Amino acid sequence: MSTGHNGTPASGDMMHRRKVLALNACFLWEGRRIAIRTNSVAVLRAAASADSDMRIAPSDRVDMQWEIVAEIPDIVPRSRLNCRVVRDRGTVYLDMGPSQWFAFDSETGNGAGFVYGAESDEETAENAVQYLSLILNHLKPILLEEEQGTWQR
Amino acid sequence: MQNSHMEEREFVVCAQGLLFAGRQILLRTNAPKIAGYVSDFFPAYDMATDHSAGPAAEITLMITEGESTAGDGFPWFRGRGEFAVAQFTPDDTLWFNLRARRVFGSFSAAVANDRERWRRHIFPTLFGILAAAVDVAPVHAACLARDTGGLLLAAPSGTGKSTLAVALGRRGYTFLSDDWTCLALEEGVIRASGFPMPVKLLPDADRFFPELRSYRTGISLNGELAFEVSPVDCFGLQRVRSCAVTCIILLERTGRTGCDISEIDFDEAAQHLIAEIEPLEGSLAACYERQIDLIHHLKGAACFRLHFDENPDVVAEELDAVCGPWIRHEHRS
Numbered sequence: 001m002s003t004g005h006n007g008t009p010a011s012g013d014m015m016h017r018r019k020v021l022a023l024n025a026c027f028l029w030e031g032r033r034i035a036i037r038t039n040s041v042a043v044l045r046a047a048a049s050a051d052s053d054m055r056i057a058p059s060d061r062v063d064m065q066w067e068i069v070a071e072i073p074d075i076v077p078r079s080r081l082n083c084r085v086v087r088d089r090g091t092v093y094l095d096m097g098p099s100q101w102f103a104f105d106s107e108t109g110n111g112a113g114f115v116y117g118a119e120s121d122e123e124t125a126e127n128a129v130q131y132l133s134l135i136l137n138h139l140k141p142i143l144l145e146e147e148q149g150t151w152q153r
Numbered sequence: 154m155q156n157s158h159m160e161e162r163e164f165v166v167c168a169q170g171l172l173f174a175g176r177q178i179l180l181r182t183n184a185p186k187i188a189g190y191v192s193d194f195f196p197a198y199d200m201a202t203d204h205s206a207g208p209a210a211e212i213t214l215m216i217t218e219g220e221s222t223a224g225d226g227f228p229w230f231r232g233r234g235e236f237a238v239a240q241f242t243p244d245d246t247l248w249f250n251l252r253a254r255r256v257f258g259s260f261s262a263a264v265a266n267d268r269e270r271w272r273r274h275i276f277p278t279l280f281g282i283l284a285a286a287v288d289v290a291p292v293h294a295a296c297l298a299r300d301t302g303g304l305l306l307a308a309p310s311g312t313g314k315s316t317l318a319v320a321l322g323r324r325g326y327t328f329l330s331d332d333w334t335c336l337a338l339e340e341g342v343i344r345a346s347g348f349p350m351p352v353k354l355l356p357d358a359d360r361f362f363p364e365l366r367s368y369r370t371g372i373s374l375n376g377e378l379a380f381e382v383s384p385v386d387c388f389g390l391q392r393v394r395s396c397a398v399t400c401i402i403l404l405e406r407t408g409r410t411g412c413d414i415s416e417i418d419f420d421e422a423a424q425h426l427i428a429e430i431e432p433l434e435g436s437l438a439a440c441y442e443r444q445i446d447l448i449h450h451l452k453g454a455a456c457f458r459l460h461f462d463e464n465p466d467v468v469a470e471e472l473d474a475v476c477g478p479w480i481r482h483e484h485r486s
Contacts, residue, residue, distance in 0.1 A: 112233035
């Protein structure tokens, strides 16, 4: 199916799935180790500052693996982030407006998403902090529910 | 910062089974209207009497009361790992967890009421993305059936697949699809199936098909200006939902008038089809490998390369003369 929005079907990487993510770091958050792979320094910096409980951690073992792709979109997102949360059994989807989303599978600990990278470093950094904060704020109660066994799959 | 939440368990009012490329899919929705569209476009399966292992995938479609807001840059598709998102407007979105083989859609009432949009854009996108997870390989090819066989016309966009498919349809072939065809293994045999989509023809196709002059062009999903018409209503063609694949034709425009058909190795045809399948990595790598295997199951099909730049009726006549016996199995009998 033609899924390239610029009208180029089957042009290699239609959904930008294979963008190279050369940067990675591991964080301790809520007692879990999260490995984050990304193509943006701003995302890793934001991860370190998005939640007061987030700490840099060794990467010898990880509980969750997240991949976050930063890209400059064709359309500029709304100035304020709206976050819509969709829960489908063990998967949580965070819709943060055009060009931004994050999905998390509580069964595997895998997460992935796209974040708006702006032309200016300052704007990119500010947006990345908001994006990561939203993810952590929304996942925290869900992970807690899971720990307590109240999460409905 | 505004937040809103929705959960599938709060709203589902009807559930039904549908068959996509022979795969049993469970659809759940809060909108009987959506269930009706599914019944119009896909064969049903009876979940109550089917005691097999369960559905190959589950789709939940939720219709909300909000308006659909317009926005630039849509549709917008992105995927990473096992996840994917298809946004048709800021308020109309499909979410995929391909590892779990689950799809969740949230749509406005305005889009829910637009039956043609579901047929032309939403269902093809949904099943196109889901395909790999349920061992279905979508290939960029038109498909037509004849007797017990069928032929794939494989080529990039703009080569003339749709035009040739209509011309073959007018010669007695049964129309299955004009752009994307889904291949899947059913009871040990590869079968092709299509989406319930209109045939898409570029504006200049009315040179060959005067029937188009009573229709208007519009903007298609990939942004092209095109006629999108029912092959049954516009051209009086027969339509079929699935067929076996006995012949593969690779189409190439030459820029010089004429039509030349030559037999090629299966490996050459297979490589062409495989190159059209999106490689998947990580947790979906095995899905991609199985899609490649599906293509290799086509071995035994007759394979040809067609170079052409000619009136589609002339090309269809020559193609039928050379490949028709293969498609109808007469060549080997």
